[in-house]
Amino acid sequence: MEVRRTAPVKLVVPDERRDDLHETARQFRYCANRASEFCWSDTSYTECVTANTTARDGLYDDLREETGLTANLVQEAIRRGVQAVKGCVERWRQGKRVSRPEFTSWSLLYDKRSATFYRNKVSLSTVNGRVECDFELPSDSPTPYEEYVLSEEFEFRASTLQYDAVDDEFYFHITTRKYDCDGDDGGSAEVSADTEHQTVLGIDLGVNSLAVSSTGTFWQADDYDHWTQEFEKRRGEMQQRGTQAAHNAVRRLGKREQAWRKQYIHTVANEVVTEALSYDCDVIVFEDLTDIRERLPEAKWHHVWAFRRLFEYVSYKAPEQGVSMEQVEPNHTSQRCSRTDCGFTHDDNRHGEHFECQKCGYETSADYNAAKNIGLRYARKRQHSLRSSPKSGSGDAEVDLRINGGTLNGDGYQRIAGD
Numbered sequence: 188m189e190v191r192r193t194a195p196v197k198l199v200v201p202d203e204r205r206d207d208l209h210e211t212a213r214q215f216r217y218c219a220n221r222a223s224e225f226c227w228s229d230t231s232y233t234e235c236v237t238a239n240t241t242a243r244d245g246l247y248d249d250l251r252e253e254t255g256l257t258a259n260l261v262q263e264a265i266r267r268g269v270q271a272v273k274g275c276v277e278r279w280r281q282g283k284r285v286s287r288p289e290f291t292s293w294s295l296l297y298d299k300r301s302a303t304f305y306r307n308k309v310s311l312s313t314v315n316g317r318v319e320c321d322f323e324l325p326s327d328s329p330t331p332y333e334e335y336v337l338s339e340e341f342e343f344r345a346s347t348l349q350y351d352a353v354d355d356e357f358y359f360h361i362t363t364r365k366y367d368c369d370g371d372d373g374g375s376a377e378v379s380a381d382t383e384h385q386t387v388l389g390i391d392l393g394v395n396s397l398a399v400s401s402t403g404t405f406w407q408a409d410d411y412d413h414w415t416q417e418f419e420k421r422r423g424e425m426q427q428r429g430t431q432a433a434h435n436a437v438r439r440l441g442k443r444e445q446a447w448r449k450q451y452i453h454t455v456a457n458e459v460v461t462e463a464l465s466y467d468c469d470v471i472v473f474e475d476l477t478d479i480r481e482r483l484p485e486a487k488w489h490h491v492w493a494f495r496r497l498f499e500y501v502s503y504k505a506p507e508q509g510v511s512m513e514q515v516e517p518n519h520t521s522q523r524c525s526r527t528d529c530g531f532t533h534d535d536n537r538h539g540e541h542f543e544c545q546k547c548g549y550e551t552s553a554d555y556n557a558a559k560n561i562g563l564r565y566a567r568k569r570q571h572s573l574r575s576s577p578k579s580g581s582g583d584a585e586v587d588l589r590i591n592g593g594t595l596n597g598d599g600y601q602r603i604a605g606d
């Protein structure tokens with residue numbers, strides 16, 4: 188049985204940031220209403236969309252472009268719209284009178300990524316960067332951080348930020364849940380993931396391929412490049428004509444190209460998640476994309492675009508399948524030898540698509556080598572932190588990386604002969 192708790196906490200919002208929260212709530216409401224419109228059908232409840240994934244795939248990109256909201260807030264807003272429509276469909280099915288849900292109230296939904304807890308404050312995503320708000324608490328009460336974040340009993344789920352217009356105050360409603368172990372569900376599925384064995388899939392975003400997994404699957408860029416060129420060629424031809432009709436045609440083509448591009452990356456993202464599931468991976472690890480433009484000066488603009496989208500898409504699709512997403516520092520993942528007994532790092536190890544270690548002679552595809560390094564970096568980091576943590580403290584904590592034909596653990600011990 189799941190036990191949920193909600194605790195309202197008054198926030199001290201800096202005066203100069205209050206407008207940022209109001210604007211964030213306005214845009215959040217806009218997104219929720221767009222989702223409600225997208226899902227609704229006046230004709231029949233059977234034509235309403237009730238699957239979050241359908242709504243999100245159809246709206247996410249547009250809403251990210253139209254608003255200043257972060258990825259997680261856009262997703263929460265879409266989810267809210269879908270939930271409301273779902274509720275209406277249920278009542279409609281029972282023969283009750285319903286109309287399309289409309290959002291008018293001031294309310295923002297924060298998840299673990301868009302709200303970060305500190306001992307005495309919380310940092311919230313807004314359309315204008317993060318805002319830090321102190322908790323206003325009676326002096327003798329435990330802070331939400333102590334009560335929920337450090338709690339082993341309750342798990343932080345999500346929080347709703349609400350604005351009380353009467354007294355002009357912001358309240359943060361923190362929702363936690365706990366599984367009652369005596370209940371039927373047993374709660375075993377919810378034991379802290381921090382000390383669990385993990386299996387990792389590493390993903391490299393390459394110059395040669397769009398993505399390569401540590402299991403040796405390549406998502407080639409050929410098709411994607413080919414169609415991008417075709418679109419560019421068509422656009423060039425139309426632009427030369429210079430007429431209004433041609434101008435309109437160019438705009439239509441641009442829209443079609445955008446739609447095609449997104450669809451393509453959605454497909455790759457789905458396949459990446461499927462790859463993780465089929466190898467029983469709990470975690471997908473990407474490199475940090477922050478400076479990718481600088482790190483891959485040779486990458487074409489449409490590849491950089493594809494990398495960012497792919498990362499975004501996978502980071503919302505994977506958790507729905509119970510797979511989490513992590514990122515690691517990208518330094519030298521291409522130059523380092525991924526043989527765990529070697530690890531030699533040198534610029535000369537890599538020649539375009541080919542990797543050849545100058546020390547041990549290991550030869551493989553450069554992108555595959557990098558994908559293994561990305562997964563290994565996460566595995567080592569986690570193994571290290573698990574062992575030094577007073578909580579687990581044991582040497583049993585294990586993190587495995589799935590590679591082509593086998594598994595490596597964070598210590599470099601290869602369980603099954605691989606590549």
Ligand SMILES: [Zn+2]
Nearest residue numbers: 524529544547
């Ligand atoms: Zn080597």
